[in-house]
Amino acid sequence: MIARSVDALVVGGGSAGLAAALRLREAGASVAVVEREPFLGGILLQCIHSGFGLHEFGEDLTGPEYAERFIRPALRAGIEFYLDATVTEIGEEPGEGAAGRTVIALSRSLGVVRFTTRAVVLAMGCRERNRGNVAIAGTRPAGVFTAGLAQRLVNIEGCVPGRSAVIIGSGDIGLIMARRLTLVGCEVRAVVEIQSYPSGNTRNIVQCLNDYSIPLHLGHVVTRIEGRDRVEAVRVAPLSTEGEAMTGREFRIPCDTVLLSVGLIPENELSRGAGVPINEGTGGPWVDADYMTGARGIFACGNVLHVHDLVDFVTEEARLCAGRAAAFLAGAPVEAMLPVSAGANVRSVVPNSCAPSRETVFTLRSLVVKNDARLIVRVGGQEVRAKRLAHVQPSEMIRFVLEPGAVPQALPGMPSSRAAPTVSSMEVSLQ
């Protein structure tokens, strides 16, 4: 067993992990990154389409190009990289008064590596919801893929999954794959979305479906997958206003391939094992204004914290998170924080607390589709900030910056430290 000691250990070498590691290095911390794949860059490497970097670089980049912008400096920054290595356990350093964490990783070349560290940054990303998660009935033939697996098979392994496909769900990866399959000669016969609005962003609907005349069936559900050895068809039915499949209007689409793009789940099994409390709204860890989880010294950013629409915002969040982790390592005093919760029409808000003296970048998910919405921040029931939003919908993340001093410091019941009991709290709603 190899033993290593570093100031900070980053789990995951994708977009979040790389940005976090670079920021920690800038602050002078010694950093190790453990990445499961033999390459840095994470899922970006299989995203060979463009559309990345518009916010971060003001440029339209492909996934690998965007990754390259971080991999190059990271390789020169004096970060220790452990590639092709899997973190199997995050624990507490044994012994009285020990403040550190232990992280166990496993790799082919090094065997077991035991890290001792003062800060852990979780940046493991997310996984795709699969057929079982959404309970699609029927047989279990070959030819059913999650969209991301199909993307990997096409873009990295050079495979064509099938001759004709139906895509279930209109998430962004599904839309991107509709276009990609078309380009490799697999006819996409339909995209079937259970909601009355698309899950993916509008740009992808236009550029990936409309431009290729791929039909999008909104408010429809796949009732059954057919085929014994290989997919032969799917059955599709419209949903009634009560949300029931109208089997009388069911139709059959022959195809040999089914792709699922039905949502992403932050991958937190490792976090749970480390005792990190999970926020039911996001599926990611509960984090305070420092992006610290409920477990001291463990931070989280990127898609493991909550699923983002754009990698640019993953990068931003990872930097903010790593900046706070660096302050924690430097022994910065902990500021008073107000707990933040999701109010009316809001599914989730990140982070889950706010330090009033600093700027806070909030990200929200709406529960409603609405034009001309109003985002309202209340503290102790009292409105302290509001912002007009032209349009909100569940599939588009809302980013909202609360400037320092927006919340009066001297509100009644304001806790004086992270550990202090809370009387007052902040709520973010959409109306």
Add this chain to the structure above:
Amino acid sequence: MDTYDVAVIGAGVSGAAIARRLSRYRLGVALLERCVDVSFGVSKANSGIIHAGFHHAPSSLKAKLEIQGNRAFDQLQAELGFPFRRAGIVVAAFSVEEMKVVDRLYTQGVENGAPDIQIVGRERLLALEPALSRDVVGGLFAPSGGIIEPYRFVFALAESAVANGVRLLTSWEATRAERRDGAWRIVSSTGQELAARWVVNAAGLQADQVSAMFGAEAFTILPRKGEEFILDKGSAGPPSRVIFPVPARTSKGVLVIPTVEGTVMLGPTADEGDDKEDTTTTPENLERVFGLASQMVPRISKRDIITAFAGLRPTLPGDDFLIELSRKAPAFVQVAGIQSPGLTASPAIAERVKELLMAGGLELAEKPDWTPGIPHVQRTRDHAAWEVDRLVAADPAYGHLVCRCEGVSEAEVVEAIRKGHTTLDGIKYYTRAGMGRCQGGFCSYRIMQLISRETGLSLERITKHGPGSEVVRSRIGSRV
């Protein structure tokens, strides 16, 4: 043409157990399987329970073989190393009426010889299984019941049989047979031929067709479909015992099963049908199973479902096993209607088949060099960190986790491939890679690469479960 003393048709749990039992004697034995791998028929959808011997009437063959079979599992595990644990079975009753059925099950269990079976009051039942609903009034506890990884058991039996000289022929579907010169001549769907003095029909759902093919008894196997739902190793944790409801007429009811690998299985349903290939799952049964299971264990959540599947039980009228020498066809042993508790009974089924063959005149001479054990499968996830280092030193592939959800290393996948399990399903059943929460989303391509590397198959020829189930159609740039 190869000539065997015995040909066993069907490499499910019965066929594999019989082949292994016969491998102790100086016999030429062939184990014939129509699928590309063993355990790909009825056995692949087994619930993985070692039953405790109280569900069936003492007069039934099922009751007798279930009890005998149950006793054999500790020794079998020591020899073959499959995942198995005597977690115990509880039957949960929710009313005074249901307690009357529990009384009957208890009496039946005692009569059958179920070890340590006991009626338990509410308090003791809740202590034995804290996951149960507080509405429970009492029930039955059978400590000898257990949980097992069913495919691994079948694979291990077949492996042991092969190690002791049995010839395993997969993708070998018997389609014609005739008796000539004191032996059966059997022709496969691809035109291969072999001869065997004796034939054992352990063909599961196809046992009726096989019986007809050999001119033996006419009977009809009816498929009874069972749908099962698998829950992730959730935050609430699995229950500690196998939880049965008070049984229904045609089945043991919908159960909550803590699988031996840490997931939770709900099911099975029991729907009579006539389509031997209908393994569809339905939304109606999802609702029904969840409704019934959550009455017993309220903390289960649909959010934790990672997959659903359906299996078919091969049933005979009367619902008992049929294990006897054919009265119509010479040198032909029927092993039909083997559904629950077939896996539990399999060691006893094998013993009974051996007795029948002997009674029929087959000479059984023990091999002095018969080896009961096989090398146990090493798994990275079973070891503490310092032990893993030793595994990695011996083979670095133990340090490379291919399946993150189930913690399966490359070495385990390679071992499965080298033992002949070269489909995604075969590797999944052998190693559990792809069986976890992401259902192969992250590991399928890695496993395809490993199959390709180890066998030389190109990616587009790799299948999920045999010809026709190719995972991808072609390569970019190739002409199709």
